[in-house]
Amino acid sequence: MSSHQISVTINGEQHTREVEARLLLVHFIREELGLTGTHIGCDTTSCGACTVLLNGVPAKSCTVFAVAADGAEVTTVEGLGNGGLHPVQRGFTEKHGLQCGFCTPGMMLTSKALLDENPDPSEADIRWGISGNLCRCTGYVNIVKAVQRASELMKENSDG
Amino acid sequence: MAECRGLGHSVQRKEDARFIRGQGRYIDDIKLPGMLYLDIARSPYAHAKITRIHEDTAMAVDGVAAVITGKTLEGFKLAWMPTLMSDQQMVLPVDTVKYQAQEVAAIVATSRYAAADGAAALEVDYDPLPVVVDPHEALKPGATKVRDDKDSNHIFHWEHGDADGTEAALAGCDTVVEQKMHLPRIHVASIETCGCVASWNPVEGHLTLYLTTQAPHAIRTVVALVTAHLGLAEHKIRVISPDIGGGFGGKVPVYPGYVLATAASVVTGKPVKWIEDRSENLSADSFARDYHITATLGSKNGKVTALKLDTVADHGYSDAAANPSKFPAGLYHIATGSYDLENAHVSVDGVYTNKPPGGIAYRCSFRVTEAVHAIERMVDLLARENGEDPADFRLRNFIKPEQFPYQSALGWEYDSGNYGAALEKAMDMIGYQDLRAEQAEKRARGQLMGIGISSFTEIVGAGPSKTFDILGIKMFDSAEIRIHPTGKAIARFGTKSQGQGHETTYAQIIAEELGIPPEDIQVEEGDTDTAPYGLGTYASRSTPTAGAAASIASRKIREKARKIAAHLLEADEADLVWEQGKFHVKGSPDRAKTIQDIAFAAYTNHPQGMEAGLEAISYYDPPNLTFPFGSYICCVDIDRGTGQVKIRRFVAVDDCGVRINPMIVDGQIHGGLTMGIAPALLEEISYDADGNITGGNLMEYLVPTAMETPHWELGETVTPSPHHPIGAKGVGESATVGAPPAVVNAVVDALWHLGVRHMEIPMTPARVWNVLNEHGAAATR
Incomplete structure (x- = not known):
């Protein structure tokens, strides 16, 4: 399995990691970075529980590869309030x-x-x-x- | 003193603070050091002999640590496990699979991906066997036998009521309607699937089980019973039910994955996580309904007189229904509903088929939805057959307010009700007569519009322990309240919220009883090491049982507080008057001690001879069930070109007795209504003739989105339960139970003039269009 170095800015903080090509963005967020506020409800882009903002646009992170988010800005629920409440x-x-x-x-x-x-x-x-x-x-x-x-x-x- | 905001206040939910920040702690958020991951290889066949499992094919995958098969489990006498209904089901098959997607082997690996790779790589040789998916076919002589350990596919015959009396009464009726109806298999599809993390400590012989369960204490007992021969014991099993992402009954049973993760932790000595993916969830567990009903209802001189229901129940390959032990068909015998019916008889024949086990509740109190669907459809038909408007017919035939407590023909004692008031309110809210006039106009113009009513009665809050138990454990529930020296409290319960807002509503009950504001009360549930024993949250039982326990425990505390207050005020106990939050001396309102003063004294200055502390526990055994009710009116428009049913308006008047938090009650009703229209219009789990599931994902199993869901219009009446300490009845499931027949009655009403007398569910555009087409009413261009 090939691996790639990616750099993703999540909630304003840049994270650089070596990841498997097939790693899903939702698993990158939850497992690699420990941001468990993003949930998994299906694996077919149907339920939207895993929705994050990818460069400001809602994306279902269960069907986006982490490598596809290389260089992107991601907002998860943990970054929504920016310290307070949105x-x-x-x-x-x-x-x-x-x-x-x-x-x-x-x-x-x-x-x-x-x-x-x-x-x-x-x-x-x-x-x-x-x-x-x-x-x-x-x-x-x-x-x-x-x-x-x-x-x-x-x-x-x-x-x- | 600040207002304590007890009953009747829409207090903002305490649990929201963590949920809106993404700080909820759900099962998949739990990560333990050294944890392994488990995935499950599943059967592609609905019925097949397993001739060989090539374990080496999975073991060859990088990261795979172990493969567990039925043969592995057989060595530990764990290949089968008992169900709640005195049947058994497989954890893993030793030689034969009985449904598609059945668990065949567990693969344990160092990562989630490696475990999935192992499951995909595992080669299994099968010899397919004949399949039976239709329960009627399964009952025929010579049918393929589903279970090798049973004589036939007939699981049980259950009946209730007076068969002869009902036949005689039907024979004496001047109007009788008969209708077959199928309530198909559906799935709760909570947005969080099922899962667990099992952590076995071999040194201490201790098992910690994080589990998506609505009933942690009962599960602990079950685990202790089925593993006793392996040396596990109940005091060394800790079940923790973390935040639950929706339950709806789907998280009541024990599923094979839970047992497999536990076994895997024991085998590997490491924590093991198992999380179902969505397709596994939709094809292997959490199924409800599947009742084939033949209903007969008769009236004499316009009075409903006799009801007969004969039912074939498709249970899949095992009777793993989540019912109280003595009720193989749940509370189906609430089927006489809201009507003063003298004669009734219901029967159910349970049948095995090559499908996964069914029979969980889907947001209802043990088959109440099936019962309500039958009676509300039949009353509508009978009204028409009598030439009467369905609303007028209902109003005339309802049990009258003065008849409560009411003894039903099928043996229940309804606690309280005022059915006419609820229906009349719903009719006022929706403008019933105006809608009828509009319907007549539209019909004249060839447009299809329908109005449907459902006036349901529920039976919830199991239950009195004289009749209700699960595996012998009586269905009480519990509350333990401790007031700390500073007047703040912690309260723990045997139930487990899955979104119902217990942390807020239980605190409000205690606030009402003791005058301690809700924000000063920490509510905890779900950890068997700390919470008192209880049977859990399902069947709308939390408020009727644990909510009542909160009241009773609070009142015990108040009695002790009275003694302490008498000591502090140097007054006689009998001279003290309780007003919310304090005792004062009769006639001298200024001579008072607040509950906070008293709490402090309970630890610092309590009377000589009295034990310190201010706490109480209650195991509440309700004297009866509660009987929430309501009337729903649904107005639909049907597109003649597409068969699409659009719910234009839906008015729901609910009576759940005294309301604790109106905001939360309304939220429960909104959600229940949405899960009520879902099976009426969208949801069905179906199988082809080979037993292949035809809807095992969320693209084919259609859960309502915001687009299909109408703007709910709610109303209320309040008829307190006379036996509940605060008069509450439970509300989480009323709307799921009451809504489906309102939608069906509306669609049939829209098509009545075409000759349509019944619609099966779900009323998908294709099904409706076909009916329109058969009756020459489909627009073709």
Whole structure:
């Protein structure tokens, strides 16, 4: 099995490692770097539990090779708040947008990317935006409200 | 004093702080020094003789440390393990596989990837055998026999109620409807799959088992019982259930992978991790339903009179259903539902087929969903046959509020209810009469719109120990509360949250009872070394049992606190009045001691002769089950071109008794509704004639996304349980139970004028389009 040296910036910190060519990004993040907030729910890009931001864009890290992230900037849930809490994190807890918490990191990163692109999304925009992330507990209604709340908080922040 | 925010407050969840930061600790986050990884080689056949396992092919892979086969386990008398239903299932086959994806061998290796390589490399020789996948075929003479150790494929016959009386009553009815219906096999598909980390310490003879389990204490006992002959003992087994990424009943049973990881740890002397991947999860465990029901319901002069259900239950190759021991068909005999029915009889015949074991609950209290589906479909049909609107028919036939406690024809004593109020509220919320008018207009224009009702009654909170046990262990549950000198508390429970928010709601119950704010109460569950024994979280039993135990333990503490307060206030105990959070002397509200003052005194200044400390434990054995109920109304539009069913509106009025945290209750209902419409519209695990699973991944097994899920509209009524200490009933599963027939009734309602009388589930676009086409109503362009 060939191995390659890669250098990935995760949550602002650069990590250089020698990895197997077939190592999945999600395993690189979880096993090599010990950032276990990124979860694995399937292996077919279906559930979105492993969603991270790859150069700002949501990517399902269970079907991205770590070598494909060489030179990239990755944001995981651990880097979302940047020391405090991101408005998306506040929205999710205030609106009870999570229950078991397993889909939550991926769902929040998808939501952040959605809001970065569209700061004032409609309910339909939000539902479409999170439709690649499965949640089995919440029934999505409170996740929609959480994203709407995050949108409000982000506007308050930028106004203030 | 700050408000203590007990019952009725939407307190923000304590558990969220770690979850939103990615600091939850789930099974795959546990990493122990020197840990090995286990992967499982699985059968490509649904039924086959294993002629040879070439262990060397896996051992040749770099990093593979051991290969475990059925023959290895046979040497330890571990190739088979008992199920909860007095049957047995294989951990690994010694010679024959009985379903596709069955575990054939375990490969232990130094990394996750090496273990997977080993499983892929393992060569196994099979001789395929004939397969039986249809339970009706399996019951025929000469059918392929699934189990070599049994006489036939017929597992059990169970019946309940008055067969003769029901036949006689049906014969005397003026209107009788009969309908066959299949509730297909479905899968909970919690976003976290199952897994474990087993860590055996040979020096101390101690096993630590981190496990995705909803019932850690019961699992510890089971492990102790099945491994006693190997020298393991219960006091040296510690089961830790970490944060659980969704359970829904799928994490109640013991699965072969857990036993394999344990065996592998014993064999290698190292910690061993096993984590299922999604396709393994969807093809090998956590299956529910698969009831083939023939239902008959009759009325006389418009009054529902008699119900008969005959059922063929497909259990797969082993009866590993997760039911209380005395209930092979769970609580299916709640089937008379919300109606005042004098005669009823239900029967179930369990059957073996070449499928993995089924019979876990899928977010329901032991077959209540099957029962509710049957009665709510049949009441709808009978209403129509009587020429009456299904809402009016229900309102007339409901058990009336004054009839509670109500003795059902099948032997249950319903604790409390007001069914008419819930349905009328749902009708008001959705604007029932206006929708009917809109439907008539649309129908005239050729558009398909339907309105469906489900007025369910659940039975949850198992259970009174006189009838409910699991392997003989009575189904009580527990709470242990310790108040520390500074007035802060720790409370531990025998249950295990999988997202229900126990850390918050249990704290609120204690807050209500003792006046200690929820943030001052640390709630812990899931570690058998520290938590009191309990039977776990499933069947909506946490609030009815452990929640009640929290109340009772709190009240024990309050009694001791009264004695300490009397000592501190130099007053007679009888003269003390409790108001939330403090005792004061009757007539002198200023002469008071708070619970915090009393807690401090319990360690620093307690009365002579009294033991120090302020703590209590309760093992709560409920006097009865609780009976949550509700009425749901679903409005659908059907696309004649594609057969797509769109839920336009869905109103859910739930009555779960007293609500502890309304925000969490609503969240439970939202999630339950989503898992209710899922089997109605999307989800099915099916097999081809050779026993190949046709939906073993999330691209074919369709879990609802935010796109299919409607905006839920919730309402409530509150009818307290008269026997629960705080009047609560449990709510986690009501919506999963109540929602499916509302959707089916809506679709049938939309198609009734075409002559459609029934729809099987899931009502996929293809199935609906075919029905439209058969009735000449499909748009072709």
